[in-house]
Amino acid sequence: MSTDFLFVTVPQTGHTLPLTPFAAELVRRGHRVRWYTGSSMAAAVLATGAEFLPIAAELDYDQSDLETAFPGRSALNGLPQARFDLEHIFLRPAGAHFAALSAMPPADVVVGDTWAVAVPWLHESTGVPTATIGVNPLLFPSVDAPPAGLGMTPIGAPFNRARNRFLNTIVRRVALAPSVRVADDVRQHIGLPRAQRNPLAYAARTQLYLQLSPPGFEYPRRDLPEHVHFLGYPIAESTAYDKPAWWDRLEGRVVLVTQGTVAVDPAAVLRPTLAALADRDVFVVAATGGAPIESLNPLPDNAVAERFIPFDELLPHVDVLVTNGGFGGVQRAIAHGVPLVVAGTTEDKKDVNARVAHSGIGIDLRTETPTAEAIGTAVATVLADDRYRKAAVRVRDSAPKENPVGRGTDLLEQLASQRTHEPAGGR
Structure with missing residues (x-):
């Protein structure tokens, strides 16, 4: 009925x-x-x-x-x-x-x-x-x-x-x-x-x-x-997504960085992350959440930027998500078993990020304005220690x-x- x-x-x-x-x-x-x-x-x-x-x-x-x-x-x-x-x-x-x-x-x-x-x-x-x-x-x-x-x-x-x-x-x-x-x-x-x-x-x-x-x-x-x-968290069904030219660069270690769609000032997390990882052996994808890509220029050679990108298409290729702690982005990462580095204190982000650290699925930098050094150290730690990914998978698998x-x-x-x-x- x-x-x-x-x-x-x-x-x-x-x-x-x-x-x-x-x-x-x-x-x-x-x-x-x-x-x-x-x-x-x-x-x-x-x-x-x-x-x-x-x-x-x-x-x-x-x-x-x-x-x-x-x-x-x-x-x-x-x-x-x-x-x-x-x-x-x-x-x-x-x-x-x-x-x-x-x-x-x-x-x-x-x-x-x-x-x-x-x-x-x-x-x-x-x-x-x-x-x-x-x-x-x-x-x-x-x-x-x-x-x-x-x-x-x-x-x-x-x-x-x-x-x-x-x-x-x-x-x-x-x-x-x-x-x-x-x-x-x-x-x-x-x-x-x-x-x-x-x-x-x-x-x-x-x-x-x-x-x-x-x-x-x-x-x-x-x-x-x-x-x-x-x-x-629901994972979107795979679609006929027109993959960008850089998609074939997702074969090595990949770091995705995003600030969601509300706190979009690139100076908070996006720019420090790009600076922190510019000389690392990783490929960085920066999602601006709608802010102009030009706000991140000049991009390091190991990075690309998109205003929007289907995360459920990208996350299976990602090794670490760096984010300010928006609930949806964090849950999408968990749904794909991806560990995190989080830095945010506005809206509900303190509570989201505290849970990230408490559950063992990532590192909470406990600030709204992390330094490039802090981000770089945290990303390196998560990449080197498989316990974070295992925790992300364990939390994911606790769902029905x-x-x-x-x-x-x-x-x-x-x-x-x-x-x-x-x-x-x-x-």
Whole structure:
């Protein structure tokens, strides 16, 4: 039986593109899929066969120029920037998104990315079944894991759980207290009761949580909700990709360096990596994430640059990925068993990179601006020590054996079969 799915994503590549395989598979199985997101994502949405529903112009923005849309953001870093993003990019607009979604013809199931805050609010208001597809490290609090945003790792027993309880309390009552007030003010404005909850826990309040990473990448949690399913990261099917002229240079040791699509200043990771490896016996492929290739000139003789390149075509040939720690890029590397060198502290990168180091799949340089020397040393270490690649393979193989897209789509269909459309929390 055909089901009406409504997808809701933040208008950023890392929040939207990971959901496209699931939408395409739902369409292939005969379901209707509508997708509410920003205008820059329209082509990717339409390519899945879904119907594109643009968010209002005043809520849309250019992910490559967040400072224009959210003045003052670029001056912040670490926890202050994380709190700024939480309040200004995700929570404050959520009321308008909630109103827009509530005015649409009702869907059978609503699917959001991790930060589509209005999605669990819809369930609370209307009872519509909702699902989250996790495109970040797990955010909801746990006694077994440190709070999100700190870039911390678990410590040994018997102190780990006590420390985490203390930190979770401090983060909720102190660090995120202003964000709790913002969330509750928005909720009250749209007719929902104040909740006084950690805003980072909202995504966990959907009925189905599909995490796009293997369980071996996450910190072990004895209090993990039963509705959380680790899928691993989907690998794109091989296509008739027109390979560039340099493709035959992928026979030796290959290093791929990228900064994703949001933090695209080449001075952060791209240029230092090219400088660090210029005289090494490796072939370097630099992916700018959309920034002009000319920004990297002059390129060393052992390097090439592309604005975009299909990573799933390239990664089987790669020995090390150097990245600032975007979740999607790291998960793609894991899916191909490729070890990493990571350097980034903005957005969720502290938490991603802490997990890279904790799982043994790479080296975390713990900075936003690594030196060429530090990158060169780290890359040489990863290339020389096969334990990093073995760890990447082990983490990859901790994911279920089923195809992530097929398994995730099965679970979405199961959720649809359970729909009741009774309000969960009332107004």
